[in-house]
Amino acid sequence: MSHGVPNRNWSYPTAIKFGVGRIEELADHAKAAGLSRPLLVTDKALATLPITAQALDVLERGGLGRALFSDVDPNPNENNMANGIAVYREGHHDGVICFGGGSALDLGKMIALMAHQEGLSVWDLEDIDDWWTRADAARIAPVIAVPTTAGTGSEVGRAGVLTNSATHKKKIIFHPKLMPAVTICDPALTVGMPKFITAGTGMDALAHCLEAYCSPHYHPMSQGIALEGMRLVFENLPVVYREPGNLMARGHMMSAAAMGAVAFQKGLGAIHSLSHPVGAVYGTHHGTTNAVVMPMVLDFNRPAIEGVIDRAAAYLGIKGGFDGFRARVMELRAELAIPANLSAMGVKREDLDMLTGMALEDPSCGGNPVTMTRENTRALFDACM
Ligand SMILES: NC(=O)c1ccc[n+]([C@@H]2O[C@H](COP(=O)([O-])OP(=O)(O)OC[C@H]3O[C@@H](n4cnc5c(N)ncnc54)[C@H](O)[C@@H]3O)[C@@H](O)[C@H]2O)c1
Numbered sequence: 001m002s003h004g005v006p007n008r009n010w011s012y013p014t015a016i017k018f019g020v021g022r023i024e025e026l027a028d029h030a031k032a033a034g035l036s037r038p039l040l041v042t043d044k045a046l047a048t049l050p051i052t053a054q055a056l057d058v059l060e061r062g063g064l065g066r067a068l069f070s071d072v073d074p075n076p077n078e079n080n081m082a083n084g085i086a087v088y089r090e091g092h093h094d095g096v097i098c099f100g101g102g103s104a105l106d107l108g109k110m111i112a113l114m115a116h117q118e119g120l121s122v123w124d125l126e127d128i129d130d131w132w133t134r135a136d137a138a139r140i141a142p143v144i145a146v147p148t149t150a151g152t153g154s155e156v157g158r159a160g161v162l163t164n165s166a167t168h169k170k171k172i173i174f175h176p177k178l179m180p181a182v183t184i185c186d187p188a189l190t191v192g193m194p195k196f197i198t199a200g201t202g203m204d205a206l207a208h209c210l211e212a213y214c215s216p217h218y219h220p221m222s223q224g225i226a227l228e229g230m231r232l233v234f235e236n237l238p239v240v241y242r243e244p245g246n247l248m249a250r251g252h253m254m255s256a257a258a259m260g261a262v263a264f265q266k267g268l269g270a271i272h273s274l275s276h277p278v279g280a281v282y283g284t285h286h287g288t289t290n291a292v293v294m295p296m297v298l299d300f301n302r303p304a305i306e307g308v309i310d311r312a313a314a315y316l317g318i319k320g321g322f323d324g325f326r327a328r329v330m331e332l333r334a335e336l337a338i339p340a341n342l343s344a345m346g347v348k349r350e351d352l353d354m355l356t357g358m359a360l361e362d363p364s365c366g367g368n369p370v371t372m373t374r375e376n377t378r379a380l381f382d383a384c385m
């Protein structure tokens with residue numbers, strides 16, 4: 001093990017098989033989860049890469065076939081889901097292997113969720129109150145998750161993000177049975193990410209940890225996980241950006257991504273409520289968009305978070321409290337060539353009123369430490385331009 005990355009089995013709360021090369025265990029875990037005819041769901045670009053062929057080879061050698069569905073767009077929508085369900089039913093599959101970044105992981109989950117529901121729309125399962133009880137839980141197929149980015153943490157979550165192609169709204173679809181039966185976190189799978197995806201996904205993990213850490217809700221376990229997650233990102237994201245093949249640093253980023261998603265049960269905030277509508281309307285990359293608005297959201301929340309950020313800075317070895325922390329975020333953005341503002345991402349001033357309305361409808365608002373109103377949110381969007 002010259003790379004020095006240890007193998008570990010975690011259940012926090014998903015069973016996570018962490019370690020370099022553990023993709024080779026995919027068929028064994030799929031069988032243990034009761035799958036005999038899995039459908040591997042990934043996106044169009046990943047479908048052409050050797051890592052996907054490797055995963056399919058492992059399944060085939062294990063006697064599970066090599067069925068693939070890859071008609072998945074970034075920020076996937078209900079049409080991708082419908083096409084996937086058709087393939088799933090036609091192939092008489094009995095479970096989904098979600099393989100990829102957040103887009104493929106989430107769409108795979110949606111196929112597992114909706115393939116055999118009757119008389120139910122996926123939008124009826126939005127993460128509101130107890131809407132998830134509308135689904136027939138016995139008809140939800142098991143999911144195995146294999147992340148190939150280190151950012152969303154969808155591999156440890158019970159939700160998927162689906163974009164409504166008619167309204168351009170991103171909806172969080174929730175069901176407890178969307179929790180993967182097993183997750184394989186193999187850092188080697190993330191080595192081939194394009195540089196700007198390494199940067200953007202890593203900043204998504206940071207945004208999850210930061211927003212969870214700042215959310216006012218009570219969840220001390222998440223608080224601790226979020227803090228250490230931030231440390232892992234600050235120390236390892238610049239390394240993987242410079243040295244894509246550094247497996248130790250890739251491993252730490254994979255951990256940070258899973259930690260961010262465990263932590264954000266405590267809440268998200270304005271970074272995500274702004275980023276969701278921008279991603280849904282303009283198709284921008286989710287984590288990159290988060291990175292763009294992060295400093296402005298820190299300023300927006302400053303009155304409520306100065307004390308907790310001072311404490312985080314002390315743990316992170318950053319001098320200067322809140323100001324030092326903000327400066328570190330700016331430094332990291334510069335190292336990763338993140339666009340300076342939303343205008344640079346193509347956002348148009350004439351859309352800001354609409355985006356403000358959409359941001360206020362986003363469930364992430366509830367976790368923001370400063371109450372978001374039409375007036376202050378519009379001003380925040382202005383600051384992000
Ligand atoms: N479920 C959740 O809890 C959750 C949380 C945050 C974000 N999301 C959602 O996740 C999506 C974003 O996911 P993402 O940031 O992982 O990006 P992504 O899944 O959209 O992937 C981005 C690009 O990277 C490519 N790619 C992925 N892994 C690669 C690899 N190893 N090698 C080469 N190319 C690779 C993909 O083909 C794609 O072109 C958004 O839709 C967002 O809303 C979900």
Ligand SMILES: [Fe+2]
Pocket residue numbers: 152204207208272286
């Ligand atoms: Fe996110």
